[in-house]
Amino acid sequence: MNDLLNSLLAVASIPLDPGRRLFWVFILSALVLASVTVSLQQRGFKPGAQLAALFNRRYWFNRSTSVDYSLLTLNTGLRGLLLVPLFGSHLAGTIGVGSWLQSTFGDAPALALSPLTIAVAYTITFFIAEDLSRFGLHFAMHRNPLLWRIHRTHHSATTLTPITVHRVHPVEMGLYYLRGLLVFSVVSGSFVYLFRGQVSGLDILGVDLLGFLFNALGANLRHSPIFLSFGPLERLFISPAQHQLHHSSAAEHRDINFGTCLALWDRLAGSWRPGRREGALEFGLSATEHPSAIVDVDKAIGHPGPIPERV
Ligand SMILES: [Zn+2]
Ligand SMILES: [Zn+2]
Incomplete structure (x- = not known):
């Protein structure tokens, strides 16, 4: 009972954490972007219709969103109760990697760089390592049959809302947690080792400016019905529209746009598609996919019963 209460408290605190995509500032910026996008697509600002669509009960409460x-x-609870105590914090990982480098290679060569140069180098290195590792794991999730059995829980969503980012199998959540811990520890630990004396660990920890920008620029619309395309910039950055194609149940959209932010990895892998659509998109598993993933998850979490299908 206490564990459930702690999980609920942890969920309630997510909108207050700038490190999470559901931080209230990112929700607000997504709402503004959604309104602008819809107004441009419909050639007119209709606040009444937009509010009605936003507060549509059947959009937020249906079988898929439940x-x-x-x-x-469940995942927030498991993260706090299991993963953090079991694998340690990001700070412990950073200190561990820094100490290991120090004891293995001795003192780092003296690199006289300004604190600003170090901060910029760290921000860019961390962003690229984070984005590439996310792409690699996501790619593997689709290509490896065993991992796909886990990842299809995310793809079984037939309604996309910003909450869908958390609709992942607990094993997938654990794999992404370990990936994040590894990337953060290696990048931060290396910088602390290389620039010891010039920048303390605490100075660079938490500098994820590019990740913050990505979230502020409508990342929450990736899981939404708002088809926001970046136009020609999609050759550089993955847009919400491109991620929605990734969720499309149509056979021609299978295994495309694995990227989170940079389009480079998909372009190199040949899986990049621009965010264009001919008709309405249907989200969910393709017709050839066995729908057992949906049934399994419903059973596992004790689905409350018939809830209207998405609108
Ligand atoms: Zn996927
Ligand atoms: Zn997704």
């Missing part, structure tokens, strides 16, 4: 909410609570 799985999202349940997994959000």
Whole structure:
């Protein structure tokens, strides 16, 4: 009972954490971007219609979203109760990698760089390592049959809302947690080792300016019905529209746009597609996919019963 309460408290604190995509500032910026996008697409600002669409009960509460909410609570609880105590914090990982480098290679060569140069180098290195490792794991999730069985829980969503980012199998959540811990520890630990004396660990920890910008620029619309394309910039950055194609159940959209932010990795892998669509998109698993993933998850979390399908 206490664990459930702690999980619910942890879920409630997510909108207050600038490190999470559901931080209230990012929700607000997504709402503004959504309104601008819809107004441009419909050639007119219709606040009444937009508010009605936003507060549509059937959009937020249906069979698909109930799985999202349940997994959000379950995964948040597991993260706090299991993963952090078991694998340690990001700070412990950073200190561990820094100490290992020090004891293995001795003192780092003296590199006289300004604190600003170090901060910029760290920000860019961390951003690229984070984005590439996310792409690699996501790519593997689709290509490896065993990992796909886990990842299809995310793809079984038939309604996309910003909460869907948390609709992942607990094993997938654990794999992404370990990936994040590894990337952060290696990049931060290396910088602390290389620039010891010039920049303390605490100075660079938490500098994820590019990640912050990515979240502020509509990352929450990736899981939404707002088809926001970046136009020609999609050759550089993955847009919400491109991620929605990734969630499309149509056979021609299978295994495309694995990227989170940079389009480079998809272009190198040949999986890049521009965010264009001919008709309405249907989200969910393709017709050839066995729908057992949806049933399994519903059973596992004790689905409450018939809830209207998405609108
Ligand atoms: Zn996927
Ligand atoms: Zn997704």
